[in-house]
Amino acid sequence: MNLFQLRAFDAVSREGSFTRAAKRLSISQPAVTGHVKALEERYDLVLFRRTARSAELTPQGEALAALTRPLFGLVEQAEDLLLANRALVTGRIEIAADSPHVVMPLLARLRARHPGITVSLSLGNAAETYEALLTERASIGVVTEAEPREELHLEVLAVSEIRAVLARSHPLAGRAALDLAALDGQAMVLREPTSVTRRTFDRACRSRGVEPLVLMELDSREAVIEAAAAGIGIGIVSSLECGEDGRIRAIPITGADLSNRHAIACLARRRSLRLIRAVLDLAAETRPVGDRP
Template identity: 35%
Template sequence: MNLAQLRAFHAVANHATFSAAAQALGVSQSAITQHVKSLEDAVGTRLFLRTASGVELTADALDLLPKVRQAILMLDDISARMSDGRSLATGHLAIGLCAPYVAMPILERFTAEHPGVQLEVRLANSKSLLELVAQHRIDIAIATLREPRPDFACDFLVKQRVEILVHAGHPWWDRLQVEARDLPGQRLVTREPGSMTRHLFEAALAERKLELPPHLVLGSREAVKEAVAAGVGIGIVLDQERGFDPRLRAIAVSDFDVVAGEYLVTRRETRSLGSVAAFSAIASAVGKEKVPDRPA
C-alpha cells in the first residue's frame, strides 16, 4: 500500500468514474486502474462496483474513505513540516462553495501561496455542502449558517443579510427599503428548498404570519438574478452576493433582521492537517481584513 494507491482510491471515490479521477490527478486512466487494483489486493477486498454511469463504493470502501483522506492529509502535513517552513509543494483539496463572492479572495490568495496544490471546487447550496463534508466528499465547505454546527469545525468569516432584488421597471426601484407587509402579492423568484437564503427569508415571513409562495424556483443564484432582471418577479439575495449588475437593485426590508454567517466548515479530525489547515488560515486572515461583525 502506498500514497499513489490511496490518492487514486480517493479520487475515484469522489469523482465516481476512473476517467474523471485520472483527469483530476493528471495521470492516465490505466494508472488509476492499476493503483486501485493494487490497493484492493493489499486490503483483500473489492472497493468499487462498476455501473452503467460509473462506479459505486462498496461497504468496505465507504468505511475506508474517511481514513484514507485523513491519512493523505497527514502525509501532506508531515511533508510540509519537514520542508521549507509549512509550505505545501503538492496536494489536492476539494472545496464546496455556496457563496463564490465571499470565497474568491480566499481562493486567489491560496493559489498564490500554494500553487502546487490542486483545487477541486463544487458549487451547491449550504445543505448539500454540509452533507458532502459529512460524507468525506469534500474537505472544506464555505456555507451560510444561522449558527455554527456542533458536529463540524466552523470558522466564522463574514456576516450576511437578506435583501430584496428588483429590476429597473419595478415600482420599488427608487426605494431604499420596504416593509415586510409590502411583500405579499409580489411574484417571488427563489432558490430550491435547500438554499439557506430561502430558508432565512421564509422563516422571517413565518414569524410575521405572512405568506409569499414562490412564483418561480430556480437552481442557482445566477438564474434567480437573470429572472429578476427579465422582470419575472422580485428575488432574494444575501448582501455579500448581490454583485454589480446594473439591471438589478437590492433594497432592505426595514422590519426584517434576517442575518446569518458565512462559515468555513470542515471535519474536526482534519481541521489542522495539511492543505485544510493552510486554507483555513488564509480564510481567517482574509476574513479579518474585511472586519466583519458576527451574526446576531
C-alpha cells in the first residue's frame, strides 16, 4: 500500500477539491490527481465523483476516509509532539463556522498574535459545521447553541441577544425596548424555522403565549433586514449581526430569555494540538466572565 497515495486521497476527502488538496500538501495538483488515480486503478475503485468545482466521496470513498482521517490525524499529532519546542510561527488551520460575525473577531486576534498561521474558513449552518468537525475537514468549529457531544470539546465563545429590527417609520421604532408581549399579533418577517435565532424566538413566544403574524420566512439575515427596512414587518436578528443601517432600528426585546450562546469546538482527542490549543487560548481570553473556569 502506497502511503503517498493514501495521503493524497485523504487530503482531497477533507478539502473536497483536488486543487485545495494540492495546496494543503504543498505539491502540484497533477501530482495529487495522479496519486488518487493510481490508488483507484490499483484497487479497481471509484473514490470520488468529480465535478467542475468539487470532488465528492463515493460510498467506497466514505468508507476509506473513515479510516484515513484518524490515521493521518495521528501523524499530525506526532508531528505536533516533535515540534513542541519550536515557536508557533507557521502553520495552517481549518475553521468552520455558522456565523461570520462571531468568528471574525477571533480570527483578527489570531492574525495579530500569530501572523504566520494561515486560516481556511468555511461558512455554513450548524449542521454543516458539525459535519466538518466530525469528518475532520475542520479542526475548529464555531457553533450557535452547540449540542454537547461526547466526542467534542466545547467552550463558550460569546453570548448574543435577539433584537427586533424595525423600519424607522414603524410605530414601535421609537421605543428603547420592546416587551415580547408587544409582538403579539404584529406582522413579522422571520428566518426559516430551522434557524437557531428563529428557534430561540419561537420558544420564547410559546412560553409567553405570544403569537406574531408571520408574513414571510426568509433564508438569510440580510433578507430579514431588507424586508424590515421596506416596512413589510418586524424582523429579528442577533445583536452580533445588527450592523449599521440608517433605515432600521434594532431594539432589545425584554420579558423572556432571548439569548444565544456561541461555542468554539474541536474534537476532544485533538484539543491538545498546538494550533488548536492556540485558537482555544485566544478564545478563552475574551470569554464572558461568567463562563470562565
